[in-house]
Amino acid sequence: MINACDVGVRIGDxxxxxxxxxxxxxxxxxxxxxxxxxxxxxxxxxxVGLTQHTGQVFxxxxxxxxxxxxxxxxxxxxxxxxxxxxxxIVVADYxxxxxxxxxxxxxxxxRHDRARVSQVLELLALxxxxxxxxxxxxxxxxxxxxxxxxxxxxxxxxxxxEPTSALDIGHQQEVxxxxxxxxxxSALTVVSTMHDLTMAGxxxxxxxxxxxxxxxxxxxxxxxxxxxLLARTYGATLEVLPADPARGFSGPVVVPVRHRADLH
Numbered sequence: 001m002i003n004a005c006d007v008g009v010r011i012g013d014x015x016x017x018x019x020x021x022x023x024x025x026x027x028x029x030x031x032x033x034x035x036x037x038x039x040x041x042x043x044x045x046x047x048v049g050l051t052q053h054t055g056q057v058f059x060x061x062x063x064x065x066x067x068x069x070x071x072x073x074x075x076x077x078x079x080x081x082x083x084x085x086x087x088x089i090v091v092a093d094y095x096x097x098x099x100x101x102x103x104x105x106x107x108x109x110x111r112h113d114r115a116r117v118s119q120v121l122e123l124l125a126l127x128x129x130x131x132x133x134x135x136x137x138x139x140x141x142x143x144x145x146x147x148x149x150x151x152x153x154x155x156x157x158x159x160x161x162e163p164t165s166a167l168d169i170g171h172q173q174e175v176x177x178x179x180x181x182x183x184x185x186s187a188l189t190v191v192s193t194m195h196d197l198t199m200a201g202x203x204x205x206x207x208x209x210x211x212x213x214x215x216x217x218x219x220x221x222x223x224x225x226x227x228x229l230l231a232r233t234y235g236a237t238l239e240v241l242p243a244d245p246a247r248g249f250s251g252p253v254v255v256p257v258r259h260r261a262d263l264h
Contacts, residue, residue: 001024001025001028001059001156001157001189002023002024002047002057002191003022003023003056003058004021004023004046004047004055004056004057005021005055005058006019006055006056007019007020007053007054007055008020008055009039009051009054009213015213016042016051016213017042017046017053017213017214018213018214019214020039020043020055020213020214021215022215024189024206025189026156026187026189027183027187027188027189028189028190028206029180029183029189029190029191029192029203029204029206030190030192030205030206031201031203031204031208032044032194032207032208032210033193033194033200033208033209033210033224034209034211035211035235038211039210040210041161041193043193043210044078044159044191044193047059047159047191048064048159049064049067049072060156070100070101073100073101073153073155074101074102074153074154076155076156076157076158077150077151077153077158078150078160079146079147079150079159079160079163081161081162081166085134088133088135089133089134090130090131090133091121091126091129091131091133091134091137091145092117092121092130094149095117095120095121095126095145095149096109096114096117097149098117098149098150098151099117099152099153101153102154116152118130120148121148124144124145124147124148124151126144126145139167139171140168140171140175143163143167143171144175144178147178147179155188157190157191158189158190158191159191160179160190160192160193161192162193162195163175163176163179163192164176164194164196164199165195172196172199176202176203179203192204197230197254198251198253200225201222201225201243201252201254202249202250203251204221204251205220206221207219207220207221208224209224209229209233211233217229221251221252222242222243222251225240225252225254227239230254236256237256237258238254238256238257239254239257240252240253240254241253241255
């Protein structure tokens with residue numbers, strides 16, 4: 001579904017990405033982790049052709065540089081951290097904007113497009129909010145609306161930039177659980193940048209660990225969320241508890257530990 005081959009992004013004399021290569025299969029959830037400035041958001045932008053890059057990025061066997069924005073939007077939907085919200089727009093109309101890639105020049109939304117919006121609003125338990133102005137919603141409600149707009153594009157790939165960064169733990173679980181259920185039901189491919197390493201290990205099939213624009217490790221959570229590797233990469237003191245399905249831990253649990261020197 002996605003193939004990156006020796007991808008690099010350079011601004012001035014700084015490499016934001018260098019020598020990045022990986023392949024993502026249809027229906028896979030890949031979590032992208034790493035410290036601030038590692039290149040996570042740059043990688044997502046590159047996957048949809050929004051950076052000047054070396055190497056090649058293929059989505060559904062097509063080079064992203066050879067695709068128009070509308071062509072790419074029919075395949076890939078992106079949820080950014082702080083999307084632009086038109087002033088005064090209500091939820092249903094905001095979500096309907098996600099149908100734009102399927103409309104021709106000057107073509108208006110059809111009954112099918114509005115029916116698709118209604119279906120997605122119902123799926124995400126947002127029907128009661130359809131006439132609410134976006135500015136009146138809570139953080140958790142907004143995150144579901146952003147996801148709804150992405151899903152009405154009917155994408156094959158969903159890119160998420162820190163989808164739970166502004167949410168409390170309950171809403172984090174709610175949003176990630178919804179994404180995982182939709183992925184399983186529709187074979188949606190998901191690529192998400194994540195700060196919370198435990199959440200990444202819980203939901204992602206695979207994790208890419210980035211540092212200074214390079215992939216340090218690519219593999220299943222139990223191979224990437226390794227305490228010595230994470231300590232070196234993040235400069236942190238931590239422990240990693242192994243997955244324990246009997247206790248409900250489907251992935252490794254990363255626990256920050258107060259440095260001994262701080263206790264004196």
